[in-house]
Amino acid sequence: MRIDQTHRTWFIGTMAGVLVAAVIYVPYTLTSPEGANGGTAVGLVYGSLASACMLFAGLLGARKKVPIWRIGRAQTWMRGHLWLGFVSFPLILFHSGFRFGIGLTRALMWLLVVVFASGIVGAILQHFMPRLTTERIPLETIYEQIGRVRLQLVAEAQTVIDEVSAALAGNVSQATAQQRAASASAGTMGGVTVASGLQVDEGASAQLQEFFRREMQPYVANGGSRGMPLADRSRSQSMFQQLRLLLPPNLHPAIEDLENICEEKRELDRQVQYHRILHGWLLVHIPASYALLLLGAVHAVMALRY
Amino acid sequence: MPPDAIVERPARPNNVQLTIDGTPVSVPQGTTIFDAARAHGISIPTLCHQQNENPVGVCRVCVVDVGQRVYAASCVRQAEPGMTVKTNTEPVVGVRKTLVELLMSDHPSPCARQQHSGDCELERLAAQAGLGQSRFPTRTTPRGHDDSSLAIQVDHESCILCDRCIRGCDDIRNNWVLARRGKGYQAGIAFDNNLPMGESSCVSCGECMVSCPTGALTNRGVVKSHLEGDTVDPTFLTGLPVFENVSGTFLGLNRNAIVERRFKAGEIICREGEFGATAFYIVDGMAEVYLASPIAHVKTEGGARGFLSKLTSLLTSRDEDGRNEESTRSYIPIDASVDLPYRSPIAELGPGELFGEMTCMSYYPRSATVRAKTDCTMLEMLRNVLDIMQRNKTFREQLDRTYKKRALDSHLRSVPVLAPLTADFIDHLREHVELLRFQPGQVICSQGEVADSFYLVRLGFVKVSQHRPGGDIVQAYLARGSYFGEMAFLTGTPRMATCTALDHVEVVRIPGDDFQLMLDRFPDIRRKLETESAEHVEQNRQRDAQVADVSMDQFLSQGLMEAQSLLILDLDRCTRCDQCVRACADAHDGVSRLIREGLRFDRYLVATSCRQCRDPLCMVGCPVGSIRRRNSLEVIIEDWCIGCGQCANNCPYGNINMHPFPVEIDDLLHPGRTVASVKVKATSCDLCLGHAEPSCVYACPHDAAHRVNPPEFFGGLLKRQKIAKQ
Incomplete structure (x- = not known):
């Protein structure tokens, strides 16, 4: 999707969200005796918000499976996917206190990095490549x-x-x-x-x-x-x-x-x-996203239960 | 007969005695010299005179020396007592030769007749006189040809103004179509008020053609194809009422264009969707006409949704799967004198009825399957013969009677807006309506004129266009079952559009008084017509506003101006994910109506999807009228499509697809059994009726797909580009 002035609202909203989260994070991490931690109330809020954002972003795939369902225009879902997916990354960092942890947590963090990075690459490619394709391949076919x-x-x-x-x-x-x-x-x-x-x-x-x-x-x-x-x-x-x-x-x-x-x-x-x-980056982004959502759910259950 | 074989008859009291070429002859008073000479075996050449017509003496080729100061035209000069006539002296022959030479200087040699049959009378005379190249200058300005008649070719260049055709038409057949036009060097023959022959009231009886001594009026060469069947004796044909008054010679010349065919009960006469060039006239027996194609729409299971699922197309009937664009029509129009009831599309045809007119006249696919119900005898004919029949007054009367008796009722009821008409009012109309026939291009009613009639289309296609300062705009194409001419009555204004026959058209004319009576008696009809009329006025107003804004040569060439709604993809945004195609397929039972390929305009791809054209050529030629406009914008294809592919062929942009699906058909080799076969039905974009936005646009995640109004969208784009360049 081309990111242009039509994304202004989403951009401002996202930046405002990140700013608010950061503003809350600074006193939270300074006042917590053990620093920022996912197990604290604030940490859980960050984690929950990030999970919700990731879940919404992940639902784009499901939305695409039912293109004629009148449940919001696909482009709105795509914008949500882009910006909420983006905002989930700092939220998770705030949730984890910028620590990668060990075991499942570490795997989750690396998956998040992979998903986030591949998503950024994808967004950049989708911004520039269509125009490049149009310009350089005048006889483009299906x-x-x-x-x-x-x-x-x-x-x-x-x-x-x-x-x-x-x-x-x-x-x-x-x-x-x-x-x-x-x-x-x-x-x-x-x-x-x-x-x-x-x-x-x-x-x-x-x-x-x-x-x-x-x-x-x-x-x-x-x-x-x-x-x-x-x-x-x-x-x-x-x-x-x-x-x-x-x-x-x-x-x-x-x-x-x-x-x-x-x-x-x-x-x-x-x-x-x-x-x-x-489209190649999707080969990394989609499986990593599914894995992230799945392991994220496991992480949430385990963290809350134990 | 040689002169010496003549037996001298005794003179009668009232007879005139004269001498012709030294032979004393006696003829009744009032006999012309020409007839006197002929009766006595003396041949005088002539061009403008033939035995069955009154002499006029215009060619002067028959001049003879009667011993006076000037030579006399023997065809008009009566024999006088004691007259000495010399027909063959050197000076007479010389004058005659000069006359023929003068005529030859204004006659192409060889003319069409001479080329075809070698019997041009003028050229024969010229050859007999030993004339070669004419000494006189030839005409420099051409007199022209008239190819408008299907039966007779008119070559004004070959005309020698002998008037034989005029006398044949007026005196022998009493048709009074032919006459002279112009004066002197500009003179020629003319049909009605100098109309092209095909548009005149000529009934194509062929009398003019058989009277013509040259190639000015010749039989059109469309009789070479040999139809399967028995050749029919012209005398048998002339005995049939529908060929009454048609020249036997003419039918003889068209011997190969009409055959007699016999069908056993149950035998298929023609199949729907097939292309043909003939019409059938039932001489005796009964035939059934029906639609063999299922009345259903194509639905595809799997494919679009399932990743690994198999793509299978099925047909779904309305009962199983109703569609929100359902038509309310209760009759399906076909190319016969009857319409088929929607619920049970079958009807009967009997002796004296004709079917296949549109196939024959305009080469449209057959609209229905016809099967012999009893043993039948039919006349199968090509275009030129059907044209003669349709111009025949007796046949027209018969057709008119049959229509009023059998088809008027169903025709009126097939028009949803006229459904409330009662039986007694239809009986009233039966006495007043009139079947009118129009040639391609002929204007039925003109914009601005005072309305005097309301019309229903019975056969062919009518183009409705409005004249605007920027040029004519086609509002619609009306097929069988449509109507026009109501708006002027409802609004009390002159006609708002010009209606022109696009091909061979037949309309039912309801006189203004009767239409007014209908409006007064049936307020429901008035209300519905007024609602539709108001919608049309509003749509026209919107169109005019759009068209006035735009002048873009570059996209005229791509036909984009013609579109009312274009699916465009912004290629700078489109990631080629095909989500639009999937959405389209999902929205239409698995059959996508768009292909993500097409012309490019600037950075936009004009996808291959119905453009809902202003001039919807796709509608022209649908033999069953299953493709139509809804609310004057969306083009939809009804379930009774017979899959002939005419609309797909007509669409200049390839936006209509023929979708195959499996069916069971009768096994011709093993009666009673069925075999698997494949049929097709047409599919095209319907703008996802019932939704605010088409699914392709709604499902595009990249904001790349848009349905736009071309003048608005590209008009703005071009203005921006122009400003940027400045």
């Missing part, structure tokens, strides 16, 4: 459809290659019997080296097919092809430049088509990369 798009690109490239090969074959087949005879003997006719022209066409067709089979098809068809020459724009440009030298100028637009297909594939790879960055 993430789940990328595999299918890759196959379409392969089919498209295959069509272009077939057309170019057919055009080259057409040039050869249209040659007269005399030209063919001259070609076989590599002679000249009327001052024009006919034979070499025909040989170039046949050779070019074979080279083009070979390029497609060895380089382009594996690159376009597969994801995770970072190490391949066509994944690098400058190397790709030089490879296509060589192809242009092989082919007559009237077929150069076809080479441009192939080059564009590779460019589109690079964009798809970039989209995959950005998508993973944009």
Whole structure:
């Protein structure tokens, strides 16, 4: 979620809450004989508030499971998740007196740090990455459809290659019997080296097919092809430049088509990369959050009971 | 017949004696030289004259030397006693040749007739005279073509103004459609008050075409396709009342466009959703017309909610799962003379009835399945023949009678607002209503004119548009079962919109007096119409206010101006989490109506989801009228959709999806058994009716999805951009 001026109310509220908690914490920690402690009344209040905030933040996942329930707009829940999740961290620190403790408490504290840090990273990524994606991937497609798009690109490239090969074959087949005879003997006719022209066409067709089979098809068809020459724009440009030298100028637009297909594939790879960055942090944040809530509940029961 | 074969007849007391080419002849008084010569086996060439028409002597090709100062047109000059006529002297032949050459200079060669059948009379004369390239300059300004008729092609370039078509139309058929227009060099033939032939009162009897000596009026070449069935003898057809007064020659030329088909009881004649190009006329037997598609909507179980669950689509009927956008209609409109009752969508058709008109005339998918109830004989016909039938006065009267007798009742009752009408008032209307037919593009009523009628759409689609300073705005497309023309009566003002036939349209006209009587007698109807009218006025006012604010060329090109409600995603905020798509699927029984892909405008993605267009092209062509507007904004698809895909094809933005679901159908190979099959139904965004906000917007956690009014939203955006640039 983009954090902008629409978050002002939440920001002010959160900061005010943290300030109030801090203001209460200072005399509390100075007057307590053993310093701030989670077992004291004030400490329990901090802990309870932090747990409530974390619980609310955790409920976002459940809210998303029922998107059409009219229980508040999803963006309100998301704002709550962000800011209440944020405020829970200082509250827990006030609850624990800035100590990590041992055993379960220590594990909980580290989990909190992981959840908080991953959440901050996530918030930063969600603030910047959508704009970056929009700017750098103009041909963005639906993430789940990328595999299918890759196959379409392969089919498209295959069509272009077939057309170019057919055009080259057409040039050869249209040659007269005399030209063919001259070609076989590599002679000249009327001052024009006919034979070499025909040989170039046949050779070019074979080279083009070979390029497609060895380089382009594996690159376009597969994801995770970072190490391949066509994944690098400058190397790709030089490879296509060589192809242009092989082919007559009237077929150069076809080479441009192939080059564009590779460019589109690079964009798809970039989209995959950005998508993973944009959503990858959730792989840490969500399990850690569930663990935190679960262990937090265990901690609360154990602390209150024993 | 050679001249020497002529047997000299004895002179009668009232006969006239004259000599033609040295042969003494005797003919009754009043006989023209042309007829006298013909009766005695002497051939005089002519163009403007034929035996079954009164002579007018306009082409002068039949000139003969009667021994006077000027040559006489033999077709109009009567034989006189003692007259010596020379038809074939060198000067006469020379004059004739010059006349033909002059006519040829204003006639494309070869003309359409010469190309098709090689029997253009003018070109034959020119060939006989040994004429090659004309010495005279050709016309520089084209006279034009008229392709508006489905049956007859009019090529004014080939017309030699012989008037044979005019006499055929007026004197022989008494249709009085054709006449001359213009003077001198500008002269030509005209239909009614110089209307295109297809829009005129021409009944396509074909008489003009068979009278024309050149390619000016020719049969349209749409008869090449061979229909399955037995070819019908034109004399059989002309014996049927519906083909009364149609030229047998014309039917002969269209022999391949109409066939006789026999169906055994139980045999399927056509299936709903199939595309076709023919209409059926029942000669004898009974047929059942029904909807085979279940009246239900698509519901998908699993998929969207369950992580690992299987996606299965099912159909849910209204009884099991009522929807809040339910229509109150009690009849489903189809492409036949009857409507189908909603609860039991089946009806019968009998001899003299026609079905498949919209499929035939406008190539819409078949709206219902028709099965022979008894052994049936039908005439299956292509467009040009149906057009002839529909222009035939006898058939029109028959259609009108059948409609009033069988369909008027259900048609009126199928319009929810007219439901309170009583049987006696419908009987009263039966005597007064009129079926009117309009060609594509023809204006039914115009904005600003004084209202004199109320209309119900029986067939085809009517475009309702309003003229505004910035251009015309399409208010709605009205399909069968809709009505128009009521607002002017209710408000006492001139017509507020122009209604135009979008395709081949038939409307039921209720005269103003009867409509007024209806309003007075049924206050409920008046109240409902007034409520709807007030809503329309308010919506129009809002639209006008929006349109006046905006002038944005760049997004006109994306069609965004046409939208009333766009789903846009702010790509700077959207994390591509697809929560909107999931919400949409959850809100619509598991079938998402939006795809998170589409055009980009600035940093906004215009998602593939119904735009609720001002000009909802999707509605045009629905053969059963199941896609419609609700409150003039939301486009909804009713449960009786037959899955033909016409709306999905028509939507320029790909915002209507065809969703497949499994059904059991009759096994054609093993009668009595059923087999599993797949059918489809159309789905589109309904703006989550009943909720303040669409689910996709409500469920977006990142404040990225918005439903916006394009002129308001993008208007503001562009203004800000303009200010920023300055």
